Amino acid sequence: MALLRNLTAAIGNLTGPSTNIENTPLLILIGYSLLYLVTYIVAVLGNIMALLTCYKNYRITTSILLVYIASLAIADLLFTFLTTFDFVYFFTENWVGGNPLCKLQGFLVETSYSASILTLVAISYERLRSVAAKGLARSQRIERRTIICKLIWVVSAIICAPLLYGYSAVQHPYTGKTLCVNRVTWGDDGRQIYYAIHAVIIYCIPLVFMVWAHWKIFSFLKKHAHGKSVSAVESKQRKVTQMLAVVTLIFVSCWTPFILVRALRYFFVYEGLEIWKLTQLIIIINSAVNPILYCFYSGQFRSSFKDMVKCRWHLTIRRGSSRRSSRKTTSRSPNSFQLDSIEPEAENMVSISPSWKQGQVNNGKRYSVSDDICA
Numbered sequence: 588m589a590l591l592r593n594l595t596a597a598i599g600n601l602t603g604p605s606t607n608i609e610n611t612p613l614l615i616l617i618g619y620s621l622l623y624l625v626t627y628i629v630a631v632l633g634n635i636m637a638l639l640t641c642y643k644n645y646r647i648t649t650s651i652l653l654v655y656i657a658s659l660a661i662a663d664l665l666f667t668f669l670t671t672f673d674f675v676y677f678f679t680e681n682w683v684g685g686n687p688l689c690k691l692q693g694f695l696v697e698t699s700y701s702a703s704i705l706t707l708v709a710i711s712y713e714r715l716r717s718v719a720a721k722g723l724a725r726s727q728r729i730e731r732r733t734i735i736c737k738l739i740w741v742v743s744a745i746i747c748a749p750l751l752y753g754y755s756a757v758q759h760p761y762t763g764k765t766l767c768v769n770r771v772t773w774g775d776d777g778r779q780i781y782y783a784i785h786a787v788i789i790y791c792i793p794l795v796f797m798v799w800a801h802w803k804i805f806s807f808l809k810k811h812a813h814g815k816s817v818s819a820v821e822s823k824q825r826k827v828t829q830m831l832a833v834v835t836l837i838f839v840s841c842w843t844p845f846i847l848v849r850a851l852r853y854f855f856v857y858e859g860l861e862i863w864k865l866t867q868l869i870i871i872i873n874s875a876v877n878p879i880l881y882c883f884y885s886g887q888f889r890s891s892f893k894d895m896v897k898c899r900w901h902l903t904i905r906r907g908s909s910r911r912s913s914r915k916t917t918s919r920s921p922n923s924f925q926l927d928s929i930e931p932e933a934e935n936m937v938s939i940s941p942s943w944k945q946g947q948v949n950n951g952k953r954y955s956v957s958d959d960i961c962a
Contacts, residue, residue, distance in 0.1 A: 622868065623674060626875045630667040633878025634660040640881075640891040651713060652827070654736050656881065658706045659834075663874035666699040670871055682767040686756040689767035693754035694747055700842070700870075701743035701789045707835050708793045709735055711800035714828055718804050746789065749781055779853055790846055794839060801832050830884035834877060841873035 641657040644650070672692050676682055682689060754769045770778050808825055845866040851857040881888040 619864070619868065623670075623871065626868075626872050627667060627670070629878075630663060630871070630875035633875060634664045634667070636892050636895055637878045637881055637888070638664075639895060640888055643891060651733065652710070652831075654733050655706050655710045655713070658736050658739065659703060659877060662699040662703040662706070663877055665695060666703075667871065667874045669696050669699070673867070676767065680762075681764040682756055683765070684756075684767075685765075689756040690751050690754045693767070693769060694750045697747040697750055697785075698740075698743045701746055701785075702740050703838065704789060704793050704842075705739045705743060706736070707838060708796055709739060710831055711797045711804075711835065714831060715800045715804055718807050718828070746785065753778065753781065775853075782850065782853055786846060786850065790842075797835055797839075801828075801835065804828055805832075826884060830880065833884070834880055837876055837880065838873060841869050841876075845870050 637660040638657055641653040641660070645653045645657075669692055672682075672684060672688070684692065750769065753773050754767065755772050756765050756767050757771055758765055773781070805828070808828065848857065848863055848866045852863060857863075882892055
């Protein structure tokens with residue numbers, strides 16, 4: 588009986604998909620479609636290339652930042668693919684995936700968003716440690732640090748698991764079309780409570796921490812650069828920090844309007860559609876912006892992207908002999924990472940030909956020796 592009341596309330600207050608199309612000017616629909624398609628193509632191609640670049644470079648330097656950037660790219664790709672269902676739903680006025688896909692889509696969309704912001708929190712924390720305590724950040728085993736990235740996705744999935752219950756596909760009593768909604772099974776109160784808690788835990792608290800972390804990072808860099816010339820390493824540290832700060836700023840700028848408008852809609856303060864659809868389009872654009880930022884700030888990403896476009900992206904594996912040395916400065920090429928190199932002692936070594944340099948191995952164990960991705 589309660590489920591029936593929730594369904595009646597949801598349908599009664601729902602502005603059906605038909606009114607979306609009928610009341611929207613044709614010019615706006617065309618512009619929305621073109622912008623979405625361009626954004627979709629850029630997001631898919633850009634994030635796939637970002638993943639390939641991270642994979643290629645990670646085999647050389649095992650930089651933890653590459654792991655986090657790959658996590659962001661995976662979240663952006665997942666989110667972009669899932670928006671396809673919403674785009675079709677908006678124009679066909681009918682949810683075609685049935686109840687299982689409705690639940691899964693709602694769950695995965697929120698999981699990708701949660702993983703993105705938690706990854707940005709991890710990046711902020713990692714940069715703060717890298718700048719303030721370089722020796723500690725670089726001496727940790729890379730395997731231990733990558734566990735954080737895996738935990739981020741596990742925690743995101745656990746936090747968003749209630750959405751598997753909250754979302755459901757229901758049939759409109761008047762049109763007979765299927766709608767994918769998130770207020771029938773747990774009602775308005777349940778939805779409001781969940782999204783309020785989710786916004787505080789996954790958005791407000793991480794946002795405060797990221798602002799504080801980036802303020803500390805820039806304060807530290809400014810303090811140590813005052814009154815003396817800045818070395819090449821410190822200059823690259825600044826560039827990495829600036830890139831990650833801009834990625835965080837763009838993410839917050841794109842998602843904040845959506846979070847606010849969604850809260851207003853779920854608490855029945857605002858029930859319009861124009862601003863709601865605009866905020867949804869903005870968060871899709873965010874998925875396409877990140878790869879552009881990587882290329883703008885990182886010469887290595889630009890070079891890798893060019894190599895892939897020109898079909899020159901390849902790896903060459905060779906077996907090297909075991910040898911021992913104290914310290915050695917690794918030569919650099921335009922496409923290579925700057926490494927605080929230690930000559931490895933290992934049976935197997937990976938080298939990348941022609942311009943990708945050798946990774947770091949110490950007693951058979953890999954260490955993250957550099958977080959520099961802006962060479």
